[in-house]
Amino acid sequence: MPGLEPAIPEELRFGRFPITDVSPVVEGGRFPAKALPGETIPVTATATREGHDALGVSAVLYSPEGKVEQRVRLESLGPGLDRWGGAFTPSRPGLWSFTIEAWHDRYGTWHHNADIKIAAGVDVELMLAEGAKLLGEAADDEERSDVDRAVFKLAADGLADTSRAVPERLAAGESGEVLAAIAREPIRELVTSTERYPLLVERDRAGRGAWYEFFPRSEGAWRNSETGEWTSGNFRTAAERLPGVAAMGFDVVYLPPIHPIGVAFRKGPNNSLNAGPGDPGSPWAIGSADGGHDAIHPDLGSFEDFDAFVARAGELGLEVALDLALQASPDHPWVAQHPEWFTTRVDGSIAYAENPPKKYQDIYPLNFDNDPEGLSREVLRVVNLWIDHGIKIFRVDNPHTKPVWFWEWLIGKVNEEHGDVVFLAEAFTRPAMMKALGRAGFQQSYSYFTWRNTREELEEFFTMISKEWAPFYRPNLFVNTPDILTEYLQYGGRPAFKIRAVLAAMGAPTWGVYAGYELFEHVARPGAEEYIDNEKYEYKQRDWAQAEAEGRSLAPYITRLNEIRRAHPALWDLQNLTLHWSTDEAILVFSKHKVLEDGTKDTLIVVVNVDPHSARECSVHLDLAALDLDAGLFDAEGKFRVDDLISGQSWQWGVDNYVRLDSYFEPAHILHVRR
Structure with missing residues (x-):
C-alpha cells in the first residue's frame, strides 16, 4: 500500500526525495508536450535519495478525465547517474497529464541487503525475519489482488519456516512469482510526487501521414496549339487526379491558395x-x-464544385489541406x-x-499591430468558413512573419470548437521562432530537412527532431516544394530522388511531396533553388500515366514506401529513432523500434547511401541493446534474420555487417527484423 509523504514545510522546493529534470516537459509545464494516440512517449527524470536504501521511480499517466491510466515503473539509465527512464502510451486525443513519483522501495532495499548479508553470514535470521514481516504485510493488503496476496503469503511463510535450510527460505522470498507480483505493484513508502505536467494528445493526422501537393488549376489545364492560350483546370478536372494520388498511398492532398488572384x-x-x-x-x-480569402477563383469553379472535390477525396481516404496565406x-x-x-x-x-x-x-x-482585434476576428471567420466546407487541415504560409501571440490565440480558439483541426507551419526561419511556433500550438511544421544532405548533417538533424525538439515540434519532411529545388536534386540524378524519399518516409511519421517529384523534375531557374517555369506563375501539363507506363516515374517506388509506412507501426512514432554506425562517411544507418500492444516488436533498420553519385561498401555496426531484440531471434552464431522490404532479399545480420549500396541501382536497404 502506498505510503504518505510526511509533512514538509511548504517553502521547501524538494519533497522527501528530490525529483528534477523531468521530460517531456515544455518550459516547466507552461506549454503542453505533444503526443499522438498509441505513440510510445519516452519519459525521463532525475531522482535521488540520501543513504544507500533503494529508490523506486514511476511515471503516472492521467487520462483527460483525471483518472490514472498507466503507472509505469522507470528503470535506471546507468549506475550512479540517478537518471530514470521508461515510456507510456496515451490511447486517445485529449489533454492528458502525468507525474513522476519517487518512493522508498521496501522490497528492493530488503532484497539487496538480504543477498549480501546472508551470503556473508551476517544477521541471517534477522534478514529472513524482516523479509517475512515485509511480505506478510503485503499479503494482508486488501487493495492487492487475491493472486498477489496468495503469492506473498506463501513467500512470507517460507521465509519464516525455520525447518527449511537458509538458501531455501531466501529463495522463497525471491521467487519468480514474488518478483512478478512486485513488478505489478511495488511495496512503496514515503511517496513523493511532482506536479502534474500537461500532455496534449491530438489525432493521428496531427503528426502522422503522407502529403501530396498539387495545383488544381494545372490538373486538366490545356493549351490551344494554334493560339497558345491556356484553359485552366478546375476542381472537377483536378478530382480526376485524386485516384492516382490515393493509389500512391498518400493521406493528405494539399492545395495552394484557391482564391481569386490579383x-x-x-x-x-x-x-x-x-x-x-x-x-x-x-x-x-x-x-x-x-473576392478574397472567403472566395474561390472563378476558373476553379464554385463552392459546390469545391465541396464535391472534398467529398471525392474523402471517398478515396484522402483529407484535403488548404493553404492559409495571410x-x-x-x-x-x-x-x-x-x-x-x-x-x-x-x-x-x-x-x-x-x-x-x-x-x-x-x-x-498584413500588419497585426494597428487593429489586432479586428484583423484576428476576420481571420477566425475565414478559417471557420473553410472548416464548414470540410477542411480540417491548414498549411499556413510564412507564419513566422506574424506575431506568435496571434497563432496561439487562433489555434487555441479553433481547437476549442474543433479539436481535430490541424495547422502546419511553413516556417523556414530561425530555430527560436520555429520552437516558439511549435509551443504556440502548431501541430506540425516544415523543417530544414531539404538542406540536410550529408550523413553528418542528417545525423544531427534526426537527433534534433527525434530527441531535443520532439516534445513540442512535429516535423513534416517535405522533399521538395515549388520554391525549394535543392542543388542535391538538381545535380543528383534519379538516385537523389530515391534517397531523399527514403530518408523522409522512413525518418519521420509525416512526409510530403510536391507534384513533379515523381517525374524527376530537376531543372532550376538559373541562380535559384526553385524550378524553371515555376508552377507558381503558370500552368503545368503532366502526363502521369504515360510517364509511369514508360518507366519514367518514381510513383511505384513512392507507393512502396507508403505501403511500408502503413504496415509498420514503428514508423508511426517520432521519438524511437536510433542512430547506428558505419565505416563509410556516406552510409547513414538508423533504426525504428516499437513494442506493440500484444507484446510483439516491430523493428526496422534503414541503411542509406546518401551519395547519389557512387557505389559504397562498408561495415555497419549495430547497437543491439538499442534494437531490443528478443533472445529467440538469434541463432547459435548471434545472427538474426532481416528481410529487405525494397528488394525482397533476406540476410542474416548481427553486430557487424557488410553492406554494398550502389546509388545507380538501389541506394537503400529497409530491413525488417523477422519475428
Whole structure:
C-alpha cells in the first residue's frame, strides 16, 4: 500500500526525495508536450535519495478525465547517474497529464541487503525475519489482488519456516512469482510526487501521414496549339487526379491558395514583372474584384464544385489541406476596406513583401499591430468558413512573419470548437521562432530537412527532431516544394530522388511531396533553388500515366514506401529513432523500434547511401541493446534474420555487417527484423 509523504514545510522546493529534470516537459509545464494516440512517449527524470536504501521511480499517466491510466515503473539509465527512464502510451486525443513519483522501495532495499548479508553470514535470521514481516504485510493488503496476496503469503511463510535450510527460505522470498507480483505493484513508502505536467494528445493526422501537393488549376489545364492560350483546370478536372494520388498511398492532398488572384503587379513566368494577358499569376497574391480569402477563383469553379472535390477525396481516404496565406494582393477587398491592416510607408504606398533579394510586388503583408482585434476576428471567420466546407487541415504560409501571440490565440480558439483541426507551419526561419511556433500550438511544421544532405548533417538533424525538439515540434519532411529545388536534386540524378524519399518516409511519421517529384523534375531557374517555369506563375501539363507506363516515374517506388509506412507501426512514432554506425562517411544507418500492444516488436533498420553519385561498401555496426531484440531471434552464431522490404532479399545480420549500396541501382536497404 502506498505510503504518505510526511509533512514538509511548504517553502521547501524538494519533497522527501528530490525529483528534477523531468521530460517531456515544455518550459516547466507552461506549454503542453505533444503526443499522438498509441505513440510510445519516452519519459525521463532525475531522482535521488540520501543513504544507500533503494529508490523506486514511476511515471503516472492521467487520462483527460483525471483518472490514472498507466503507472509505469522507470528503470535506471546507468549506475550512479540517478537518471530514470521508461515510456507510456496515451490511447486517445485529449489533454492528458502525468507525474513522476519517487518512493522508498521496501522490497528492493530488503532484497539487496538480504543477498549480501546472508551470503556473508551476517544477521541471517534477522534478514529472513524482516523479509517475512515485509511480505506478510503485503499479503494482508486488501487493495492487492487475491493472486498477489496468495503469492506473498506463501513467500512470507517460507521465509519464516525455520525447518527449511537458509538458501531455501531466501529463495522463497525471491521467487519468480514474488518478483512478478512486485513488478505489478511495488511495496512503496514515503511517496513523493511532482506536479502534474500537461500532455496534449491530438489525432493521428496531427503528426502522422503522407502529403501530396498539387495545383488544381494545372490538373486538366490545356493549351490551344494554334493560339497558345491556356484553359485552366478546375476542381472537377483536378478530382480526376485524386485516384492516382490515393493509389500512391498518400493521406493528405494539399492545395495552394484557391482564391481569386490579383491583377495589379501580377507576376509573369518565372517571377517576372511582365505578366501577359493569359498569365494566371501567383495563387499567393490573394484577392481581386471577385473576392478574397472567403472566395474561390472563378476558373476553379464554385463552392459546390469545391465541396464535391472534398467529398471525392474523402471517398478515396484522402483529407484535403488548404493553404492559409495571410497576405493580400493590391486588389484584395481588405486593402480598400481596411487599409489599417497593412503597413503604409512615408510616401503613402503600402509596403509589399520582400525577402531580399526576392521581391513580391504582388503581395501586401498584413500588419497585426494597428487593429489586432479586428484583423484576428476576420481571420477566425475565414478559417471557420473553410472548416464548414470540410477542411480540417491548414498549411499556413510564412507564419513566422506574424506575431506568435496571434497563432496561439487562433489555434487555441479553433481547437476549442474543433479539436481535430490541424495547422502546419511553413516556417523556414530561425530555430527560436520555429520552437516558439511549435509551443504556440502548431501541430506540425516544415523543417530544414531539404538542406540536410550529408550523413553528418542528417545525423544531427534526426537527433534534433527525434530527441531535443520532439516534445513540442512535429516535423513534416517535405522533399521538395515549388520554391525549394535543392542543388542535391538538381545535380543528383534519379538516385537523389530515391534517397531523399527514403530518408523522409522512413525518418519521420509525416512526409510530403510536391507534384513533379515523381517525374524527376530537376531543372532550376538559373541562380535559384526553385524550378524553371515555376508552377507558381503558370500552368503545368503532366502526363502521369504515360510517364509511369514508360518507366519514367518514381510513383511505384513512392507507393512502396507508403505501403511500408502503413504496415509498420514503428514508423508511426517520432521519438524511437536510433542512430547506428558505419565505416563509410556516406552510409547513414538508423533504426525504428516499437513494442506493440500484444507484446510483439516491430523493428526496422534503414541503411542509406546518401551519395547519389557512387557505389559504397562498408561495415555497419549495430547497437543491439538499442534494437531490443528478443533472445529467440538469434541463432547459435548471434545472427538474426532481416528481410529487405525494397528488394525482397533476406540476410542474416548481427553486430557487424557488410553492406554494398550502389546509388545507380538501389541506394537503400529497409530491413525488417523477422519475428
